[in-house]
Amino acid sequence: MPAQHLTYRYVDGEQISGITRHAFIRNGSGYHLTDLIVYADGLIDCWGLVGMSEFEEKLRSGWVATTLEHGARASIHHVASWKFDEPQSWVTPEMLLGEVRDTVDELNGRPDSTERCQEAADAYLADPTEERRQHLLDAYLAIPEHLRNYALGDMDNKDWPLQVLAVGVGGRMPRGVGGRMPRGDVTVTQKMHASALAYFARHGELRSEREARNEIFGPAEPVAPAVRLEATVFAKGWPDDPGLLALRNEYPCPVRVRGIEYPDVERAYLALSTDDESRRQAVLAAESNHAARRTAEAAPPRHGWEQARLAVMAELMRAKYAQHPALAELLLSTRDAKLLYSSADSYYWSDGGRRGRNWAGRLLELIRGELAAEAAGIGPARSGRP
Numbered sequence: 001m002p003a004q005h006l007t008y009r010y011v012d013g014e015q016i017s018g019i020t021r022h023a024f025i026r027n028g029s030g031y032h033l034t035d036l037i038v039y040a041d042g043l044i045d046c047w048g049l050v051g052m053s054e055f056e057e058k059l060r061s062g063w064v065a066t067t068l069e070h071g072a073r074a075s076i077h078h079v080a081s082w083k084f085d086e087p088q089s090w091v092t093p094e095m096l097l098g099e100v101r102d103t104v105d106e107l108n109g110r111p112d113s114t115e116r117c118q119e120a121a122d123a124y125l126a127d128p129t130e131e132r133r134q135h136l137l138d139a140y141l142a143i144p145e146h147l148r149n150y151a152l153g154d155m156d157n158k159d160w161p162l163q164v165l166a167v168g169v170g171g172r173m174p175r176g177v178g179g180r181m182p183r184g185d186v187t188v189t190q191k192m193h194a195s196a197l198a199y200f201a202r203h204g205e206l207r208s209e210r211e212a213r214n215e216i217f218g219p220a221e222p223v224a225p226a227v228r229l230e231a232t233v234f235a236k237g238w239p240d241d242p243g244l245l246a247l248r249n250e251y252p253c254p255v256r257v258r259g260i261e262y263p264d265v266e267r268a269y270l271a272l273s274t275d276d277e278s279r280r281q282a283v284l285a286a287e288s289n290h291a292a293r294r295t296a297e298a299a300p301p302r303h304g305w306e307q308a309r310l311a312v313m314a315e316l317m318r319a320k321y322a323q324h325p326a327l328a329e330l331l332l333s334t335r336d337a338k339l340l341y342s343s344a345d346s347y348y349w350s351d352g353g354r355r356g357r358n359w360a361g362r363l364l365e366l367i368r369g370e371l372a373a374e375a376a377g378i379g380p381a382r383s384g385r386p
Helices: 052-061 093-107 113-126 130-142 145-150 160-167 190-212 243-247 265-272 277-285 289-298 305-323 325-332 359-375
Strands: 004-011 014-027 030-039 073-076 080-083 227-229 255-257 260-262 339-341
Touching (some): 093 113, 113 160, 130 160, 160 190, 227 243, 243 325, 265 277, 265 305, 277 289, 305 359
Antiparallel strands (some): 014 030, 073 080
C-alpha cells in the first residue's frame, strides 16, 4: 500500500478529516505525481473535488491513471520530470476505487471491506450454512484485490485460510497466495478445509486470550468524551459553581509558590515571566487578568523564558491541585477525556481550533494522571504543596 497521511479541509467552520495517498493524474500527454485526497464526506480531491461517481468516471477515463505508458513523460511539479522506462503499476481502477471507498468508511468509523469480511467469517464459523458461506465469499471478493493478503494480519499464511472457507470444499481458488498455496487454479479439498477451520480455531483462542487479558497500557483512544475548556468572561464575576471551568488557569483560587501567594495560576505565570520587579508588582496589582496580561506583555521576558515557560506552568498547575483537593477531585472526574484548552491569545497553550499545541490541556491530563497514581498509592510525592 502507498504511504498515507492525515489531512483535513474546512467547510463552514467544520473540519472535514481526510487521508492522502499518491496517484498519477494524466493531463494531456503527461503524467503528474500528486496527492489524491479522500475526505470523510465522500469527496475526493484529484485536482478538483469530485464525488464518488465522478471519481469513478475519472478512473475509467484515465484522468486518475493506473496504467502508465512506456516512454511517456511524468513530473512532480517544481521538483523533477522524467520519462517512463518499462513502467509497472500495481493497482487497477477497481482496486483503487475499492481502496478509496474503504478510506471513506475508515474516516467515518465504519467497518471497511476487510472488517466486513472478518465479520462474515465469524458468522460463518458460528453457523456454517451455505448461505453464510456465499455471503463470506461475496465479502471476501469485495476487498480490493491488492489488500486481501492483509485481511488476516498474518504474513505467513496471508489470506489462504480465508479463501478456503469462502470457496468451500470442491470450489476452485483462482490464484495462489505464496508459501503454502501452489500457483494456479486449486480445488479445495476436505483436508484443506479442515486445516483452515483449525487455523481459525487457533486464531479465535488467541483473540479471546487477548480480549481477556488486562490492558496494562490502556486503550489507544480516550473512553470519556473530550472536554473543551472554553475561555469565558463573566460580567458579574465568577459564579459560585463554574463547573469544569474551574480547571482553567484564570479561575480565582490562591496558589502559593516559592513563598509567594498569587491569586490564580495565570497571574502567577504572568508575574514570573519577567524579572523586572516593578513590572512584576504591576502584574500582581492589575485589576483583572486581562490588564495583567497586557502589563506582562509590555515587560521584557526573563532570559530563557521561552524554554523555561512549560516547566514553570507545570509547577504552578501542580501547586493549584495539590493545594485545593476539591479541584483535584474535579480534575479526576474528567476520567481519561482529552482536555481541549481554549485561548484567543496563544496557540501554544490552547488547541487553537485544533491548530494549536494545547499545552495547557496536555499538562492538565498529565497532572490528572499524577493525581490518579497518588490515589492508587503508586505515585511519587508531588511538589507544589505550600
